[in-house]
Amino acid sequence: MGRVALVTGGTRGIGRCISETLKANGYRVAANYCGNVEAAQKFTEETGITSYRWDVSNYAECEAAVAKITQDMGPIEILVNNAGITRDATLHRMTYQMWEDVIHTNLTSCFNLARLMIESMRERGFGRIVNIGSINGQAGQYGQVNYAAAKSGIHGFTKALAQEGAAKNITVNAIAPGYVDTDMVRSVPPAVLEKIIAKIPVGRLGRADDIARGVMFLIADNADFVTGSTISINGGQHMY
Ligand code: NDP
Numbered sequence: 001m002g003r004v005a006l007v008t009g010g011t012r013g014i015g016r017c018i019s020e021t022l023k024a025n026g027y028r029v030a031a032n033y034c035g036n037v038e039a040a041q042k043f044t045e046e047t048g049i050t051s052y053r054w055d056v057s058n059y060a061e062c063e064a065a066v067a068k069i070t071q072d073m074g075p076i077e078i079l080v081n082n083a084g085i086t087r088d089a090t091l092h093r094m095t096y097q098m099w100e101d102v103i104h105t106n107l108t109s110c111f112n113l114a115r116l117m118i119e120s121m122r123e124r125g126f127g128r129i130v131n132i133g134s135i136n137g138q139a140g141q142y143g144q145v146n147y148a149a150a151k152s153g154i155h156g157f158t159k160a161l162a163q164e165g166a167a168k169n170i171t172v173n174a175i176a177p178g179y180v181d182t183d184m185v186r187s188v189p190p191a192v193l194e195k196i197i198a199k200i201p202v203g204r205l206g207r208a209d210d211i212a213r214g215v216m217f218l219i220a221d222n223a224d225f226v227t228g229s230t231i232s233i234n235g236g237q238h239m240y
Contacts, residue, residue, distance in 0.1 A: 002026040004073045005219070006066075008056050008109065009083030011043040012036065013182030014132065017208030018080055018215050019049050025216060030069045030076070032056065032083065056083045056109035057101075066116045075120050078219050081110045081131045081154075086184060088143045099146045106150035110157055118170070127170030128219040131158050132211070135178045135234050151176075155230050162228030171227035173218045178234025180206035201236035 005022050009015040010031030019031045031051045033040045040051040052069060054061040069076060084106045087098035110131050121127030136144055137151025155174055162172040179185050179196050185205065188196070197205060214231050217223060232238065 001074075002028050003077045004028045004030065004069070004075065005078035005080065006030045006032065006069060006076045006113070007080040007082055008032045008113065009034075010049075010080070011040040011051050013184060014177065014180055014208045014211050015080075015082040016043060016047075017212045018082060019043075020047055021209065021212040021216060022078075022080075022219075023047065023049055027078065027219075028073055030073060032065070034083070055105075056081075056112060057104035059112045062109075062112040062116055066113070070120075075124065076117055077121065077124065077126055078128045079113055079117055079130070080215055080219075081113060081129070083109055084132065084134075084150075084184075086144065086147050086187075088147070090143050091145050094145060102146035103150050103153075106147065107153045107157070110154060114161060114172075118165075121165070121170045122168045125169050126221075127165060127168070128223075129158075129161065129165075129170065129172040130215050130218050131172070131174045133158075133174045133176040133230060135176055135232070135238050138176055138230075138232070138240070139238050158230065159228045166227055169224055171218070171224060173226060173228065174230040175211060175214045175218070176230050176232045176234065177211050178206050178232075178237045180208060180211060182208060199237055200234070204235065206233060206235060 005027045007019045010019040011033040019029050023029045029049050044051050054065045131154045133154040134151040140148045158174040
């Protein structure tokens with residue numbers, strides 16, 4: 001039987017594609033979502049992948065969900081921290097709530113789930129954690145102080161935890177996508193999007209499967225020498 005993988009925010013957008021790609025490659029997938037029940041039901045009908053509803057920013061809900069998935073499917077050996085939101089505004093218009101929502105959903109969630117799984121991974125001597133960061137966590141972005149801080153935090157979290165997991169065959173890596181064609185990016189005004197695409201050397205937005213392929217590479221059993229890295233998948237928009 002394939003290893004059990006949890007994909008947060010796994011019912012829509014990039015996460016959905018990751019869930020489907022993992023399933024197609026023999027993993028047993030649990031997909032998390034938060035509020036969009038209709039999308040999750042459609043996803044489960046179309047893919048046969050079970051979806052679990054909870055808020056990844058809430059530690060107690062994460063704890064209950066990890067216990068439930070483990071009971072249903074067995075120990076989770078692969079964690080893809082993909083759930084994320086934006087609440088954009090320049091700092092002088094950003095409320096504390098917008099800051100807190102983004103930091104907790106995008107960054108604290110990585111702590112919550114990794115913390116709840118790390119002991120089991122250490123005991124088993126196997127774990128693969130992939131955190132979805134962002135080009136905007138690497139380069140910053142006007143109007144996204146909260147999002148850039150959370151995503152930048154993910155990159156630091158990844159490197160620190162990679163050092164802790166290395167001796168136990170637990171790899172921890174990040175992917176920093178550029179602009180990918182999902183609901184999140186479709187909410188960007190068309191005129192702004194046009195300017196963004198003009199800055200992407202390959203001349204197009206990313207596709208969710210560009211990111212899913214990166215996840216597949218990082219979670220392979222024989223990818224144990226790749227840890228603490230951030231793979232930029234951004235069409236050449238930001239290189240460093
Ligand atoms: P979408 O908005 O299309 O999907 C977001 C997913 O996250 C949904 O499944 C949503 O659930 C889930 N989610 C949101 N908040 C929570 C929460 N509190 N608890 C549990 N699940 C939650 O996003 P994308 O697919 O575009 O983005 C996926 C990841 O990639 C994010 O981390 C994003 O920051 C990152 N990224 C995206 C880029 C892009 O261009 N699209 C670029 C760089 C990074 P529900 O359906 O219930 O709302």
